[in-house]
Amino acid sequence: MTGHTETPLTFREIFNLPVSVDLKTAARAFGMCRGTAYRLIALGTFPCETVRVGGRHRVLTVELLRALGIEERPVFADEIAEGVALTLFD
Template sequence: MKQNSGSRLSFSEAFNLPLAVDLHTAARAFGVCPATAYKLIRLGQFPCPVLRVGGCYRIPTSLLLRALGIEERPIYAVDLEAGVEYAARSHRSHLPRTEART
């Protein structure tokens, strides 16, 4: 699969998604360009189930996250970001002084 030249979704972005997303957002989550995502759908090989609504593709967020290996969502994405920041601070405080400054 070809890598997407745009930015990938961060964890906090992924946890703040609506109940269903468009194909471009799902492609970003998987790190592929939208053209590759359309091709995978045509081949029946997209990594998660895709719904066709009118002329648009929609991907249920719960299925998208499950395909990415994310089984549980935090209550709030802000909690996740705070946890990451706390872990980073905690890790730096346990490093020897010479490593903590770099």
């Protein structure tokens, strides 16, 4: 245990993720450190599928959202105020 804990991702950060994320970001989404994520991958029990790219693990954001039980992206009040949400439904 390193004693270094990452701050979990907020809902807004999760919904603004790119198509795929590194293992550190995926681990933060689950509220765990990167070391725990590597151990779970080695045990085959990481909460979602990872993809090896070179020597690194990547996680598809769609798989991450599914593992977190998120079916659809919510609309935030400030997005409605800014007109951003309107483009989501056009």
